[in-house]
Amino acid sequence: MYWTVAQMVTHHSVNGCSLQPGDLFGSGTLSGSSPDSLGSLLEITQGGKQPLELANGEKRTFLEDGDEIILKARCRRDGYASIGFGECRGRVTAAAGMA
16 A cells, blocks of 8 residues: 555566566455454465355355456445556466476
């Protein structure tokens, strides 16, 4: 919440990060104190200690190879224009040389 996206990208680039167009940029989470306001899978699963049950009944603690992540958001407030961003999709793949 302290830096703009442009500032975060600049910070990465001056430190040798090879950030490329299309990369998923993890900038942190804004979480609340109640279970329904947690902002990441790591928080929801308490660092992998408490599995999350998916709609199909499967229980997971971490992302796995082949998982597809879809991020999307929109903010609305009466009297103001809504703002948001389009879908950002990514697929988890095995690390090079690990498949």
